[in-house]
Amino acid sequence: MMKGALFLVTVALLALASSLASASDPSPLQDFCVTINNSNSAVFVNGKFCKDPTFVTANDFFFSGLNIPANTENKVGFNVTLVNVDKIPGLNTLGISLARLDFAPYGLDPPHTHPRANEILVVVEGTLYVGFVTSNPNKLFTKVLNKGDVFVFPVGLIHFQFNIGQTNAVAFAGLSSQNPGVITIANAVFGSNPPINPDVLVKAFQLDKNVVDYLQKQF
Numbered sequence: 128m129m130k131g132a133l134f135l136v137t138v139a140l141l142a143l144a145s146s147l148a149s150a151s152d153p154s155p156l157q158d159f160c161v162t163i164n165n166s167n168s169a170v171f172v173n174g175k176f177c178k179d180p181t182f183v184t185a186n187d188f189f190f191s192g193l194n195i196p197a198n199t200e201n202k203v204g205f206n207v208t209l210v211n212v213d214k215i216p217g218l219n220t221l222g223i224s225l226a227r228l229d230f231a232p233y234g235l236d237p238p239h240t241h242p243r244a245n246e247i248l249v250v251v252e253g254t255l256y257v258g259f260v261t262s263n264p265n266k267l268f269t270k271v272l273n274k275g276d277v278f279v280f281p282v283g284l285i286h287f288q289f290n291i292g293q294t295n296a297v298a299f300a301g302l303s304s305q306n307p308g309v310i311t312i313a314n315a316v317f318g319s320n321p322p323i324n325p326d327v328l329v330k331a332f333q334l335d336k337n338v339v340d341y342l343q344k345q346f
């Protein structure tokens with residue numbers, strides 16, 4: 128009797144845990160839910176205000192400018208133009224977004240993760256050395272990609288793209304969230320605000336205190 132009840136409670140808890148650990152954006156409950164900032168002429172779905180469909184126009188699903196290269200004159204020689212729900216209100220609840228990645232020669236999209244999205248990337252110009260690392264134990268998967276090549280980066284895993292060519296490189300990426308989020312490892316660890324206590328970083332990275340001070344000044 129006790130054993131049966133315990134089993135039922137365990138099953139109920141597991142079911143609850145798996146429903147909470149949803150692996151992607153919630154699926155839409157209607158054709159679309161164009162996000163708006165206020166509740167005037169709005170309906171309320173999935174925790175967000177949606178624009179009254181009567182007032183929705185084609186422009187709610189439109190963005191222009193991904194033909195334009197972003198400025199890569201920065202420390203890493205890389206820039207990203209992200210088209211997420213902030214750029215296209217009609218993406219709300221749809222679980223996707225799009226990015227253009229521009230690389231100067233030897234430019235790097237530094238190791239980072241997207242906490243909420245898988246990524247599928249296609250190279251349209253240049254040559255990229257790309258890779259991701261699995262959760263522990265940390266196995267590295269890498270590939271050199273040329274024009275037309277496609278690579279997938281699973282959700283949450285640390286990944287990078289490095290332009291190993293002497294020319295600019297351009298890639299486009301689809302992401303499985305309306306708001307993928309990004310955590311750039313070096314910036315998050317050495318450039319957080321307020322800073323992480325250097326003693327933590329000295330021990331975690333097995334570095335000299337001076338090196339930690341130096342790194343914290345870079346980000």
Ligand SMILES: *[C@@H]1O[C@H](CO)[C@@H](O)[C@H](O)[C@H]1NC(C)=O
Nearest residue numbers: 161162163164165213215216
């Ligand atoms: C919401 O308001 C912000 C700030 O006023 C504005 O930048 C943004 O474009 C607005 N978004 C929509 C979907 O109206």
Ligand SMILES: *[C@@H]1O[C@H](CO)[C@@H](O)[C@H](O)[C@H]1NC(C)=O
Nearest residue numbers: 196197198199200201206207
């Ligand atoms: C990325 O490109 C945009 C548009 O060219 C520019 O405004 C922005 O400053 C660039 N960001 C970095 C980090 O270089």
